[in-house]
Amino acid sequence: MLTAKDFIPAAYSQTIESGEYQWSAPSNIALVKYWGKKDNQIPANPSVSFTLSNCKTITKLAFAKKENKDSLSFDLLFEGQPKEDFKPKIQKFLERIEVYLPFLKEYHFTIDTQNTFPHSSGIASSASGMAALAMNFISLEKALNPAMTDAYFYQKASLLARLGSGSACRSVKGQVVVWGKQANIEGSTDLYGVEFPNEIHANFKNYQDTILLVDKGEKQVSSTVGHDLMHNHPYASSRFAQAHENLDALKAIFKSGDLDAFIKIVESEALTLHAMMMTSMPYFILMKPNTLQIINTIWKFRNETQIPVCFTLDAGANVHVLYPENVTEKVLQFIKDELVGYCQNGQYICDEIGNGAILL
Incomplete structure (x- = not known):
């Protein structure tokens, strides 16, 4: 190595x-x-x-x-x-x-x-x-x-x-x-x-990510500061162990193509990230009210339709809506009908898995 x-x-x-x-x-x-x-x-x-x-x-x-x-x-x-x-x-x-x-x-x-x-x-x-x-x-x-x-x-x-x-x-x-x-x-x-x-199952090929721009302002806490607050964090060691376990679990999920298991880990990871921010000292919240509205609306839609759509979050208020390519049409319709109203100026960006850096 x-x-x-x-x-x-x-x-x-x-x-x-x-x-x-x-x-x-x-x-x-x-x-x-x-x-x-x-x-x-x-x-x-x-x-x-x-x-x-x-x-x-x-x-x-x-x-x-x-x-x-x-x-x-x-x-x-x-x-x-x-x-x-x-x-x-x-x-x-x-x-x-x-x-x-x-x-x-x-x-x-x-x-x-x-x-x-x-x-x-x-x-x-x-x-x-x-x-x-x-x-x-x-x-x-x-x-x-x-x-x-x-x-x-x-x-x-x-x-x-x-x-x-x-x-x-x-x-x-x-x-x-x-x-x-x-x-x-x-x-x-x-x-x-x-x-x-x-191995990565066909379910995860061309996975889609539609990014809902909830809040385009500057974050009140930079990621650098946030990372530093993990040094004396009361839950840091449990969190680090959890990340190793979740990565192990994802390895098996990528092979099997189990979308339900994928959703559980991805959403739990997003919420854990923000839980770490809320329980550091000083504590802070980067989610906005509309972030929570979107999350609840996604949960309701998934429950009612059984369509395997889920969310993840970065260190900010925006929501990444993740879903397999074969449900794109239904999910985009759902986003237009029910989620766009929670985005700043109705803005969202459609993206998908890509191949990395390219020489132009």
Whole structure:
């Protein structure tokens, strides 16, 4: 198994004066949630997610050699306009990854990034954004070191993405991604995300995720602060054990295609995540009244129709409505008839399982 030291490169065989790359990377939605982390963005528990398809960040990285090699230097554009308030996060990211990419101070970078979904809509833009940025940097490193294997390329990209935003490491590859060491999942590691290596039943192919935008405002508590509050949390150790158990259970469910069992775990995980927030000190609530209305309406609809639709939540108020592809028509009609009224300005986004980052 690779260690972090294995990702620190020796001398490069090539030199490059300037150039550019452009990658898109999708968001992802965790089924088993990660909440709480150790030093260096190491997760306190393993997680598994569906990689999405339509909700993505597209990032262009232009680079040119510079005279002064004493400091990191970059310009940041968001949708073509300078975006100063994103810069500290990128600066911190570059400082964290410099040990793995020793060429960073040799270039001036221009990072031009855009999302296909509203920023701060509660869709994990840090995951897609950091994954897209990591793909660009690793592409430059591969040009400097053409001997790099494909497997190493994606592992290191995921490791770099993790240092920008933990869940970003699950946005590099597709469909179902595990991050965090789990005894019975081969290749799983705290360092980077891996494609789920076991059998996945046809029920979970092309799984749909319709994201109901309940509240598009800034969250009152950032995920970083929320993760930190797990350090002295009275229920932390039980929660971490529960995540391991649920991931074990999901492994069997992915094989059998048991949608009822899938729903129980996914909804329980979403509610547990928010229960951890409500029972930390200080405590906080990210759900809104409309989040609860949607959840209750989904439960009622599922009871009455036996259609296997369920919800999950990220660290925010928005609701991800998950369902198999073969019930798409009925569920979308239900969303239009009964759930759109609970969305801010009636907005929702239709998405589905996707394949990870793409070079454009």
